[in-house]
Amino acid sequence: MEIKTFLKKNLIIICTIIFIFIICGIPIISRICQDNNLYKTLIVDVENKNWTNAKEKLDTLKLHGILDCTKYEKTIYYNYYLTQGDMHSKKNQLHEALKKYKYALTFDVNDKKLEEKIKKLEKECKRLDEIEYKKAEQERIKAEQERKREEQQEKLKKQHELKDLSNMVNNAFINIELFNAGDSSGTGFNFYTYRNAWNDLNYQEQKDVFNSCVRYVELKENVSYYIANKYTRIISVESKLPMASSYDFTN
Numbered sequence: 001m002e003i004k005t006f007l008k009k010n011l012i013i014i015c016t017i018i019f020i021f022i023i024c025g026i027p028i029i030s031r032i033c034q035d036n037n038l039y040k041t042l043i044v045d046v047e048n049k050n051w052t053n054a055k056e057k058l059d060t061l062k063l064h065g066i067l068d069c070t071k072y073e074k075t076i077y078y079n080y081y082l083t084q085g086d087m088h089s090k091k092n093q094l095h096e097a098l099k100k101y102k103y104a105l106t107f108d109v110n111d112k113k114l115e116e117k118i119k120k121l122e123k124e125c126k127r128l129d130e131i132e133y134k135k136a137e138q139e140r141i142k143a144e145q146e147r148k149r150e151e152q153q154e155k156l157k158k159q160h161e162l163k164d165l166s167n168m169v170n171n172a173f174i175n176i177e178l179f180n181a182g183d184s185s186g187t188g189f190n191f192y193t194y195r196n197a198w199n200d201l202n203y204q205e206q207k208d209v210f211n212s213c214v215r216y217v218e219l220k221e222n223v224s225y226y227i228a229n230k231y232t233r234i235i236s237v238e239s240k241l242p243m244a245s246s247y248d249f250t251n
Contacts, residue, residue: 039069046072051080078107082114094125158219165216172209174237178221188231189217195236198243207249210234214246 038057045054054076061069085100098121105114169176175192191213201209210232217228234244 039066042069042072046076049079051076051083055080074107078104078111080104081107089121094121094128098122098125162216162219165212165219168212169216178217188233189213189221189228190233190235192235192237193243195238195243198234198236206234206244210244210246210249 038061042054042057042061045051045057054072058069058072058076062073081100081104085097085104088094088097088100098118101114101118101121105111105118108114169191173191173193177190177192179188179190198206213234214225214228214232217223217232218225221228229246232246233242235241236243
């Protein structure tokens with residue numbers, strides 16, 4: 001009677017406990033069954049020397065805390081990395097093959113044949129590295145020579161351009177003053193000509209002449225286009241006042 005009374009009074013609590021046990025227990029039991037099946041297929045993979053599948057299952061079982069599977073650990077990892085090394089070696093991926101062989105050796109340090117294979121592969125990798133280094137160095141030297149050749153061509157091109165511009169500005173202007181543009185004096189690069197001569201040019205002709213002066217300053221003073229354009233001015237010989245600057249040709 002006391003038991004029946006107790007069950008009636010605590011029925012809700014008992015049902016809750018049973019429900020929680022079922023909810024929590026089913027996944028645990030399911031995981032245990034899955035791990036048992038995985039362990040069985042792991043053994044089959046080892047027997048069939050299917051090392052890739054065996055390694056994946058071993059990693060999963062270790063993650064789930066199934067420590068009994070670790071007795072196959074050395075055998076699986078050794079053979080897995082060994083076969084991986086052979087695969088990369090056949091594809092002529094020697095550096096990757098060497099890495100895999102070294103991993104394999106850590107699981108069987110007494111494998112003398114593998115040690116010898118690693119030594120030979122190290123020599124071959126070193127030889128290939130030296131060839132690649134020489135090839136890369138030759139390409140670097142070639143690229144450097146090409147860069148210097150292009151720089152020399154650009155330098156000669158600028159020299160010819162400056163020579164032509166020098167003839168133009170010397171013939172077109174009475175005087176030229178090239179100061180340090182942008183300094184506190186704000187003097188800039190001044191090209192002197194007669195007002196009438198300047199006014200006889202149309203807008204496009206004035207713009208072309210002004211742009212030629214800017215380019216001349218760029219090359220002659222080795223300054224940026226921004227500095228040359230900002231501080232170049234066409235000056236009247238008579239009044240010494242500016243007749244044109246970059247602001248007149250902004251459109």
